[in-house]
Amino acid sequence: MLNAPGQSAGQPAGQPFLSGYKRDYYGGALMCLIGAGAVTQGLEYSFGSLTHMGPGFFPTCLGAILVVLGVSIAATAKRPATRPPIGENAAQEPAHPEWRGWFCILASIVAFVVLGKWGGLLPASFAVTFISAFGDRDNTWKSALVLASVITLLSVVIFWWLLQLQFPLFTWG
Numbered sequence: 271m272l273n274a275p276g277q278s279a280g281q282p283a284g285q286p287f288l289s290g291y292k293r294d295y296y297g298g299a300l301m302c303l304i305g306a307g308a309v310t311q312g313l314e315y316s317f318g319s320l321t322h323m324g325p326g327f328f329p330t331c332l333g334a335i336l337v338v339l340g341v342s343i344a345a346t347a348k349r350p351a352t353r354p355p356i357g358e359n360a361a362q363e364p365a366h367p368e369w370r371g372w373f374c375i376l377a378s379i380v381a382f383v384v385l386g387k388w389g390g391l392l393p394a395s396f397a398v399t400f401i402s403a404f405g406d407r408d409n410t411w412k413s414a415l416v417l418a419s420v421i422t423l424l425s426v427v428i429f430w431w432l433l434q435l436q437f438p439l440f441t442w443g
Contacts, residue, residue, distance in 0.1 A: 298344025305336025374405035390440040395425040 308329045318324030378401035386394035399421040403414035429435040 294347030295344050298340040298342075298347070301340030301343065302337050303340075305333040305338075305340060308333025308336065368405075370407065371405035375402050378402035386437070388441065391430055391435075391437045392422060392426060392439045396422040 310333075312326040312329030312331075312333055315326030315329075316324035317326045317330060378398045381401055382394045382398040385397050396418050400414050400418035403409045403417050409417075426439065429437065430439060
């Protein structure tokens with residue numbers, strides 16, 4: 271019996287390769303792997319204490335949190351038959367990747383890097399939010415504009431004003 275393209279030999283027909291609980295297990299394992307790598311790398315630096323944090327404190331703690339989250343995702347994975355359907359077309363997964371979302375996310379990262387270097391925090395944070403909002407097909411340009419404005423305001427208040435991050439609001443080159 272021949273399988274559909276992208277299907278393994280032991281997989282039932284009509285079921286995508288990374289469907290259901292396999293996707294949760296692989297996602298949890300990937301998070302654990304990344305977290306363990308961050309912990310391993312973070313422990314090579316001075317850890318410090320809560321009052322005097324060293325350079326290894328943040329990556330070690332963040333890696334440990336990623337490991338815990340990865341284990342919890344993998345532990346709560348359920349088989350597709352026991353999952354409740356979400357929405358009207360829950361049984362139908364898209365046959366192809368959402369290229370629009372991938373493109374918008376990657377384009378927003380490039381825009382942040384370019385505008386962050388040659389434009390400053392304000393245009394970079396606006397662009398990263400505005401462009402990535404179009405990865406969701408339900409967003410309109412008005413909702414993306416409102417979202418980008420709010421996130422830009424929050425990033426200016428948090429990073430530039432409260433944390434006094436050395437990232438100019440506007441720069442030309």
